[in-house]
Amino acid sequence: MPKLYHFPLDPFSRRIRLALGEYGADAELVEERPWEQREGFLALNPAGALPVMVDDDRTVIAGIEALSEYLEETRGARNRVTLLGETPAERAETRRLVAWFDIRFHREVGRLVLGEKVEKRFAKPGQGGGAPHMKAVRVGLNNIRHHLDYIGFLSEARNWLAGDRLTHADLAAAAHLSCIDYLGDVPWSENAAAKQWYQRIKSRPCFRPLLADHIRGMPPPRFYADLDF
Amino acid sequence: MPKLYHFPLDPFSRRIRLALGEYGADAELVEERPWEQREGFLALNPAGALPVMVDDDRTVIAGIEALSEYLEETRGARNRVTLLGETPAERAETRRLVAWFDIRFHREVGRLVLGEKVEKRFAKPGQGGGAPHMKAVRVGLNNIRHHLDYIGFLSEARNWLAGDRLTHADLAAAAHLSCIDYLGDVPWSENAAAKQWYQRIKSRPCFRPLLADHIRGMPPPRFYADLDF
Numbered sequence: 001m002p003k004l005y006h007f008p009l010d011p012f013s014r015r016i017r018l019a020l021g022e023y024g025a026d027a028e029l030v031e032e033r034p035w036e037q038r039e040g041f042l043a044l045n046p047a048g049a050l051p052v053m054v055d056d057d058r059t060v061i062a063g064i065e066a067l068s069e070y071l072e073e074t075r076g077a078r079n080r081v082t083l084l085g086e087t088p089a090e091r092a093e094t095r096r097l098v099a100w101f102d103i104r105f106h107r108e109v110g111r112l113v114l115g116e117k118v119e120k121r122f123a124k125p126g127q128g129g130g131a132p133h134m135k136a137v138r139v140g141l142n143n144i145r146h147h148l149d150y151i152g153f154l155s156e157a158r159n160w161l162a163g164d165r166l167t168h169a170d171l172a173a174a175a176h177l178s179c180i181d182y183l184g185d186v187p188w189s190e191n192a193a194a195k196q197w198y199q200r201i202k203s204r205p206c207f208r209p210l211l212a213d214h215i216r217g218m219p220p221p222r223f224y225a226d227l228d229f
Numbered sequence: 230m231p232k233l234y235h236f237p238l239d240p241f242s243r244r245i246r247l248a249l250g251e252y253g254a255d256a257e258l259v260e261e262r263p264w265e266q267r268e269g270f271l272a273l274n275p276a277g278a279l280p281v282m283v284d285d286d287r288t289v290i291a292g293i294e295a296l297s298e299y300l301e302e303t304r305g306a307r308n309r310v311t312l313l314g315e316t317p318a319e320r321a322e323t324r325r326l327v328a329w330f331d332i333r334f335h336r337e338v339g340r341l342v343l344g345e346k347v348e349k350r351f352a353k354p355g356q357g358g359g360a361p362h363m364k365a366v367r368v369g370l371n372n373i374r375h376h377l378d379y380i381g382f383l384s385e386a387r388n389w390l391a392g393d394r395l396t397h398a399d400l401a402a403a404a405h406l407s408c409i410d411y412l413g414d415v416p417w418s419e420n421a422a423a424k425q426w427y428q429r430i431k432s433r434p435c436f437r438p439l440l441a442d443h444i445r446g447m448p449p450p451r452f453y454a455d456l457d458f
Contacts, residue, residue, distance in 0.1 A: 059317075070318075092291075
């Protein structure tokens with residue numbers, strides 16, 4: 001079985017776990033804490049970033065950009081599922097939105113909130129560990145609002161974020177938000193449309209493994225796993 | 230003809246211009262200065278990032294991630310040229326390296342050097358203009374070295390950076406470096422293999438339009454356009 005190197009609160013790893021579920025594919029999960037910069041992991045991905053998959057034929061696929069496309073080309077093609085779209089224009093819209101969440105949401109929200117509240121908590125002092133800067137956390141949490149607005153706007157104009165079908169755009173947005181939700185920090189009450197969209201995606205079978213995540217020393221709030229939150 | 234919104238010293242726009250040449254495709258260039266956050270441009274790409282293409286059928290393709298794949302799917306398919314690779318594993322290696330240069334090189338070198346020396350020079354005070362922080366420039370220029378080492382290492386182990394064929398990985402690396410080269414700041418003498426690789430790609434017809442770039446008030450050094458530099 002392929003091995004997926006991941007961390008439970010890494011949004012990029014989470015998107016791949018969601019995608020595996022939607023493609024009807026499987027992988028053995030191997031937990032990796034990228035801030036430890038383990039030598040064996042850097043040999044798989046010199047960039048030191050999650051996720052990394054080692055496929056059955058030992059092909060190493062390193063990084064979210066390569067891995068999401070690889071799964072579409074292999075698992076998607078095999079099982080006749082597309083998470084990008086049918087036409088070049090549809091796929092361009094999916095990839096535009098994926099970049100929006102992977103770059104902008106992560107820079108404006110995830111890196112601040114998860115970097116301070118999760119990575120600093122688990123990393124050793126020499127690896128960047130320490131007390132969180134609560135000001136950075138507050139900036140990140142404040143920035144969630146315009147992303148919820150954008151998700152609400154898109155999900156009201158379309159069936160899913162990139163158009164008629166569920167795509168990597170939905171999985172990316174949901175993966176990033178779900179990490180913040182694990183910390184109990186998403187202000188769902190502020191945007192009904194965004195909340196409805198999240199309820200729809202959270203109810204899909206692909207989401208179940210994420211809702212079962214439980215990090216030792218950092219349990220999620222009770223509503224984290226509730227479909228009616 | 231399709232319109233490509235670009236800026237001459239934007240490395241992402243440059244990769245698309247190189248790719249158009251390699252795919253045997255054409256586009257009308259429209260100069261855009263993204264820091265001006267022009268309303269008409271934000272309507273094309275809410276993320277405000279270059280490049281953006283408007284295709285003949287008015288499809289808008291926004292951002293480097295969407296546009297490079299779109300060109301492969303449309304121009305590459307039409308003209309039987311691939312700049313990603315033939316197999317899923319080859320394409321994964323191309324995309325891993327593209328991410329290396331688009332994310333790491335840009336964060337460690339380009340954003341610092343180009344942000345300080347180019348954007349601050351041309352932007353108005355309210356848009357981020359002002360005197361460059363020379364310390365940031367120095368940090369960026371110092372970071373080039375390990376990227377040249379990586380390019381040298383890859384180009385000695387392989388024919389091109391991702392393998393046997395020229396791919397978007399070469400175009401990405403060359404696009405990022407060429408912006409720094411326009412400023413005369415690449416220490417080519419420090420890595421002979423990286424310099425040889427750059428000479429090979431610089432000699433390709435796709436590179437000619439980039440070598441003819443001339444920004445008013447910021448002329449390139451004489452060797453910028455020399456194939457024997």
